[in-house]
Amino acid sequence: MFESLTLAPPDKILSLSVMYRNDPRAEKMDLGVGVYKDATGATTIMKAVREAEKRLYDGQTTKTYVGMGGDDGFNKGMIRLVFADSVSADRLFSCQTAGGSGALRTIAELLKKARPDTTVWLSDPTWANHAPIVHAAGLKTATYPYFDAATGSVRFEAMIEGLKSAKAGDTILLHGCCHNPTGANLTLDQWKIVADLLVERGLFPFVDLAYQGFGDGLDEDAASVRLLAGIVPEMAVASSCSKNFAVYRDRVGAVLLLGKDAEATKIAGSQALSVTRVLYSMPPDHGAAAVRIVLEDPALYEAWKTELEEMRSRMLNLRKGFAEALRQQSNSSRFDFIADHRGMFSRLGITEAQVDALREKFGIYMVGDSRFNVAGLKEDKLEDLAKAVVSVL
Known part of the structure; x- marks a missing residue:
């Protein structure tokens, strides 16, 4: 029955998770799979x-x-x-x-x-x-x-x-x-x-x-x-x-x-x-x-809305901080749009080869089309990430 089947192509986004888990580098960063992460990198259960x-x-x-x-x-x-x-x-x-x-x-x-x-x-x-x-x-x-x-x-x-x-x-x-x-x-x-x-x-x-x-x-x-x-x-x-x-x-x-x-x-x-x-x-x-x-x-509804608003506000602040860090490192307004976008994702607008370079050189994982998870950013690593991005341009 199954002899005519071939291996299904791996899911590109989920495959990134496997690669990330197997990466031994302590400074690695997961910006791939779309789950919200708090400042510690944890995806916690909401209190409400x-x-x-x-x-x-x-x-x-x-x-x-x-x-x-x-x-x-x-x-x-x-x-x-x-x-x-x-x-x-x-x-x-x-x-x-x-x-x-x-x-x-x-x-x-x-x-x-x-x-x-x-x-x-x-x-x-x-x-x-x-x-x-x-x-x-x-x-x-x-x-x-x-x-x-x-x-x-x-x-x-x-x-x-x-x-x-x-x-x-x-x-x-x-x-x-x-x-x-x-x-x-x-x-x-x-x-x-x-x-x-x-x-x-x-x-x-x-x-x-x-x-x-x-x-x-x-x-x-x-x-x-x-x-x-x-x-x-x-x-x-x-x-x-x-x-x-x-x-x-x-x-x-x-x-x-x-x-x-x-x-x-x-x-x-x-x-x-x-x-x-x-x-x-x-x-x-x-x-x-x-x-x-x-x-x-x-x-509970009000408590949930408050917690959700905290998550939303944090992502907005991460957007603004990352856009500013990229502006300083690149000495250009090329990435200013990141602060204007909304939600969990944006695209950096870099090539797949540059995305690969970020992963290989710095342990920074994002989807091949340069989509990155805003909630995966870390407040104290924005400057380092911006330097890495500019270095592969």
Whole structure:
């Protein structure tokens, strides 16, 4: 049976982790895998989540199935967190999924059911797993211009022209905030132009909201979704709790659907649940239940927001500090864009050979396209890192 198979290519990002672990150098630095790290380099459990887990442990009396849609309280909480009061509740559906990736795959399968000939348009560049997930559902992909590596900014005019190439019924995958891998985001004025274009050309918005709270704030990072909800007739959102609740291994995510009316939403939601039944039957409960407790308890919710804001502020300060260190070491403004970007990632804009040189000479690990994890930076190592970067230019 297996004799016709060949070795699957290794995941480039996860392979970096193995290389990093095997590197004996004490001064090595991991800027690859996208997990939040504190000033000590640890990825800790958030205090509010830990308290919620204690309450869950003390109060849980059974491990029986919850259902295909997952935790109902979690689903309602995610609708509030993402959409707030931007649209009538009867037009919204949410179901818990196995992480943000599970939400992406569920939506892709739903699109395959609803319109099998749709093409899913991805930003250039986009998260490395977007295309494989969409292709696994049997859908075609195309790309639209997004990032200018030379300036570190969004190629907005080119993006709009590129989207005009999509045909009615096509799907446009958009990063709701904290674009991965570049960190370069659209302004709200630009989001309005995109929303109007989607309606004008009959395109379906599919939003990946993986980093809500890591950019400009919880509400600010959901502003794109809420703006779209007030303009487009229907849309899909894949939301992840991995980063903002730091429940990475617990795989907590949600599919959120907006229908043109209550009946359309009901039908789309039922089909989404039929997809999850085939994919994994029912989502894991523990992490989502803990998130639900945080979202429902006012004191825990405020404690969580405070801790999340501390994480966000730290990443902003690291951005500013790294950009300043690079400015001083390079005697140029070439890397100033890093301070303007938002979220966990940015791209340095150096070559793959230069990335390799950073790893080989200094033990600095980042993805080949020069994407680096801002949260992996260390406050007391910014100058050393900047010197190393400038030395390989």
